[in-house]
Amino acid sequence: MKSYLQLENGVIFEGNAFGKIEDTVGEVVFNTGMTGYQELMTDPSYYGQIVTMTYPLIGNYGINLEDDQSDSPKIKGLIVREKCDYPNNFRCELDLDGYLKYNNIMGLEGIDTRALTKVIRETGTLKGLMTHRRLPQSKLMDILNEYDNSDAVRKVGTKESYTIKGSGKHIAVIDFGIKNNILESFKNKGLKITVFPSNASADEVIGVNPNGIFLSNGPGDPKDYPDIIENVKIMIDKKPTIGICLGHQLIALALGGDTGKLAFGHRGCNHPVKDIKKDIVYITSQNHGYVVNKVPQDMEVTHISLNDKTIEGLRHITKPILTVQFHPEASPGPDDAHGVFDEFMELL
Numbered sequence: 001m002k003s004y005l006q007l008e009n010g011v012i013f014e015g016n017a018f019g020k021i022e023d024t025v026g027e028v029v030f031n032t033g034m035t036g037y038q039e040l041m042t043d044p045s046y047y048g049q050i051v052t053m054t055y056p057l058i059g060n061y062g063i064n065l066e067d068d069q070s071d072s073p074k075i076k077g078l079i080v081r082e083k084c085d086y087p088n089n090f091r092c093e094l095d096l097d098g099y100l101k102y103n104n105i106m107g108l109e110g111i112d113t114r115a116l117t118k119v120i121r122e123t124g125t126l127k128g129l130m131t132h133r134r135l136p137q138s139k140l141m142d143i144l145n146e147y148d149n150s151d152a153v154r155k156v157g158t159k160e161s162y163t164i165k166g167s168g169k170h171i172a173v174i175d176f177g178i179k180n181n182i183l184e185s186f187k188n189k190g191l192k193i194t195v196f197p198s199n200a201s202a203d204e205v206i207g208v209n210p211n212g213i214f215l216s217n218g219p220g221d222p223k224d225y226p227d228i229i230e231n232v233k234i235m236i237d238k239k240p241t242i243g244i245c246l247g248h249q250l251i252a253l254a255l256g257g258d259t260g261k262l263a264f265g266h267r268g269c270n271h272p273v274k275d276i277k278k279d280i281v282y283i284t285s286q287n288h289g290y291v292v293n294k295v296p297q298d299m300e301v302t303h304i305s306l307n308d309k310t311i312e313g314l315r316h317i318t319k320p321i322l323t324v325q326f327h328p329e330a331s332p333g334p335d336d337a338h339g340v341f342d343e344f345m346e347l348l
């Protein structure tokens with residue numbers, strides 16, 4: 001069915017709908033990965049976003065449920081140049097269209113994704129509506145103005161705490177929308193893990209007497225969570241801590257740094273990051289719209305993006321706290337930066 005992406009700046013793209021055909025509103029972002037569409041669709045950090053894939057053919061190796069990064073896709077919509085209807089891979093269980101239909105997510109194909117990406121690059125991230133009926137701009141704006149993603153973390157993270165058995169050291173994980181492969185990476189190190197919801201108090205977390213704390217990735221703007229930042233401030237003073245992506249941003253804010261919104265973010269599994277001390281470049285998996293733009297007084301920058309020189313990692317000068325903006329657990333993407341987990345093990 002002919003359908004549209006209507007952007008808040010009045011630009012309209014026409015394509016064909018697939019998946020579940022239903023009006024959907026979101027922040028329109030682009031991802032530069034050639035593969036990894038399934039992992040990113042199920043990464044809770046994308047909650048509330050309509051994702052455009054810059055690679056022109058998506059779905060060619062199908063969907064394999066084992067690769068999901070959470071219990072269901074978290075994106076609002078998917079935009080592709082061409083979707084593949086005949087996936088071919090020995091692990092493939094279903095095709096992209098069937099997967100999106102089953103999970104009530106709308107897709108649009110036949111979109112000039114290169115032109116759309118250029119619009120986003122020039123104007124910055126925009127809100128948009130995927131719809132099969134074209135709306136007048138004033139009606140569109142009424143709908144887009146209602147978009148609010150400020151409580152996203154509480155919607156995607158666990159509501160109850162739970163424990164994962166392990167024979168090694170014990171870590172407390174605060175789940176703001178954690179990706180499965182982060183938990184897998186910790187499990188592979190033999191760690192015992194207690195996972196807490198985002199609203200767990202510092203007392204509850206410290207109460208299980210963990211050897212260390214992990215602050216997870218998650219959706220939205222870190223500044224929307226002042227109560228969490230207060231909690232983080234207390235926790236990280238007591239135990240060795242590592243933060244990834246949203247966790248990194250929350251730690252920076254808790255220690256007196258600042259964050260801001262990037263014009264169009266970093267999303268893909270092919271982003272070069274320099275480890276300053278080791279003088280090594282990693283190809284990393286990334287998915288963030290916000291960034292630390294003021295380093296806390298007692299932290300030093302450990303990693304930078306080679307695309308735009310923004311901060312990609314921090315380390316506390318005197319305390320055992322390290323943070324990265326990129327995703328060392330990959331999924332999707334290369335394992336180049338997996339050593340970050342080893343550094344955390346040393347801190348424990």
Ligand SMILES: NC(=O)CC[C@H](N)C(=O)O
Pocket residue numbers: 045216217218219220221222244245246247287288289290291
């Ligand atoms: N992957 C993440 O944790 C994303 C962090 C934050 N929501 C951002 O967009 O910057």
